[in-house]
Amino acid sequence: MLAYETPGDVADALKLMGGAGAVVIAGGTTNFGDIAEEPHKYSVVVDITKLGLRKIARDGGVISIGAAATMADLLGDPDLATLHGAARAVGGPALRNAATVGGNIIYGGDLVAALLALGADVVVSRADGASTGPLSAFYDGDAAQPHLVTEVRIDTNKKGKFGFYKLARRRDNARSVVAAGVAQDTSGRVQIGLVGVAPRPVVVEGPAGLMDAPQSAAELRGALDAALAQWEPPTDSHATAAYRRRMAPVAVARAVAG
Amino acid sequence: MYRKKHVEFPENTPQSFHAVGEPVTRVGIEGNVTGGLKLTEDYAFNGLTHLTMVRSPHHHAKIVSMDLSGAEATPGFIRALTAKDVPNNIITPMQLIGIGPKDERIIAQDVVRYKGEGLAAIIAETPEAAAEAASKVKVEYEELPAVFDVEEALKDDAPIITLHGKNYFPYEDHHCRRIRFGDVEQGFAEADVIVEQRYDTGPVEHVPMEVTGTICEPTADGRFNVYTNTQGLFFILALSSYVCDIPPHKLRFLGGVTGGGFGGKVDGVTEYLAILGAHLTGRPVKYFYSRQEEMQISSTRAGWRFYIKDGVKNDGRIVARKLVGYANCGAYNRLVNYGVTKGAAHVPGPYTIPNVYADMHCVYTNRQPASAMRGFGVTMMDFAIESQMDIIAEKIGVDPWRLRLINAYKDGDMKAHRKEAEGTALIEVIQETAAAIGYDLPEDLKALKSYA
């Protein structure tokens, strides 16, 4: 019979996660429906909402967002206004009251497009300890080993410009076709975070000064196609790979236009 | 010939009508907004059991063997239903009015014809136990060639997928429903311009907020209380009686409350197996689709393909229309044959055209079965016909309002299926629409009338 465990610290959580048939839930918005329908597929539910990770801390200009912070928590924090567009793009109000930052990172949700563009760091705990590194590198890492994203950090000292756009079949509460975050630092360097253009979130360099000199989707297409050539976008009930590829520069252009 | 009579009701004055233009409170709406509304799934039963189907992962395959032992060993398993447990395991919904052939298995027997077709029903103490037991049923398949496209399915070398041996629904021994009126070839010869176009529409899922389902409770007096959210209560009672070989007076259907249907709950699907399950286990049985089944297994609106060829005069008069239509009814014909007949009667649309030819096909493919949905047969054809009207207008440089108005049918016109048009109002509706949106029609079009 399926067990439900609520570990009180990260080490215990990782231990439980290493067991056969373990499934992790935080907000539960992505996987608890599946667990409830077919519990025989799992042996233990590891509830990670009691690890003390639902907090937002400030240190200088660096804001550390605990992985259990919800989309609603982000929207309630005026210091995180940069992320509000992306947080609001996730589901509807009830979903945002449950969906966590950590879950969005693990499942590659819309928020990640913004976080990647902003050059966020993540803190990841594994059995051998915690490490901090760029979020972009997290998606290159070994997902098979038990690991917990515990925190994501944004350096707000880096002044610059930012835009976000989610392209979906409906305005609200829809899975994205493509989501794009575009950030330009004071030197004019542009980072574009994209969800929906590959089996995983990706970040690519954009044309320098793009936020000051917006380009149309048609103008952006060549460079973006080249930068994303190694990836095959997913095809699912929301969009085909071809449509996603076609819409990527549209989402970027709209993110820039604001 | 049947003629509808115009009847006066002198006792009714405009002042005695209160519904049109006035808000009318929906019956029972208090229950909707307080949670008091009781839907089928809201009734509680002692000892309720849960039914889950084992479904085919293949579009078309022979069932070589099925091993239920893993399911039977699952804690909570009560019993399985397979094809041999269904007394009359071949139906078609319209058999009730003498239309056939019967083509649909309630539970697949020997062959599965679409991905998601049920091969066995697992009844267990809890939904979780039913899901687990169903996952342990081992089925060996031999895959067969599948066909999904309507025109591919009608080719000579297409795999035959039906029990009756044809990939089309036979209309009185013809391979399609036909309309022949005037001489289209003559009409094309007289035309100044020929406009030909293909139109495709996809299947559409109804997505009712409440999934389709039934709970059947055996009663102490040997009858069955059937709680269902079907849209066709009496229709399905009669079919259930046939499928389950239980006399109709022993089936007490309770329904009428449906959490959205839109045509998707017209077919009986869950009723038969809930009744049989209750009959064979002596326990109340609940068979509700999961949301995934509702999306992927339940009937859809049929996808259609149309080829329209029109002969048009330079002034906009359409002198010939040839329409070849194909409705994709999926692996089993539920009500699509009826939609096709409706569509044929609708050719050439609300227009009077002297030469009309239509071949309307109801085609079997290895898709999930299609059925009723909101104006089916006519809605999709109107998409094609009205798109065609706009294309004609553009091609010959005639205002699309004019094109429709000068071709509109009028009272007394003979329709292509040999019914005299009466009570027509297309002209007046278009005139009113133009006025409502501030489009000033030319005087000659304003002067047109549907009646003499």
Added chain:
Amino acid sequence: MTVKTIAVTVNNVERHVTVKADTTLLDVMRDELGLTGVRAGCRRGGCGSCSVMIDGALSFSCLTPAMRADGRTVETIEGVAASPSDLHPIQRAFIKHGSSQCGFCSSGMVMSAKALLDRTPKPTRDDVVEAISGNTCRCTGYASIVDAILEAADELSA
């Protein structure tokens, strides 16, 4: 732990229910407490029919492990009206505007509306549209629902 008896205050009454690891709060409401106004539409957070308030926050009961409801306060559609003859202004507005046809989505719609008006007494039309964006209705086309919520807001903030 595989089973646990939780204490949950539902519509102002404390209830004790034994639940499993895979039990949803939705199933507790419907199957254990008979609160069938909480609808099971998709069981995946896609339709909003199962919406309830947990400690005042709008939540999908289908995605909430029942284990997690221990010690919490839940309000369902059955707790919104003061009494059968004294409906909440949102409910009255829904009736007046014909904002419910088949009725399946209405429980969740009313809960989402209430969650909005509890915090934003004077919403804009856009606020209302966003507030019900997690709720799907297949009958009405939404306009009458938005009208009703705006009218209820006017009445409540008057």
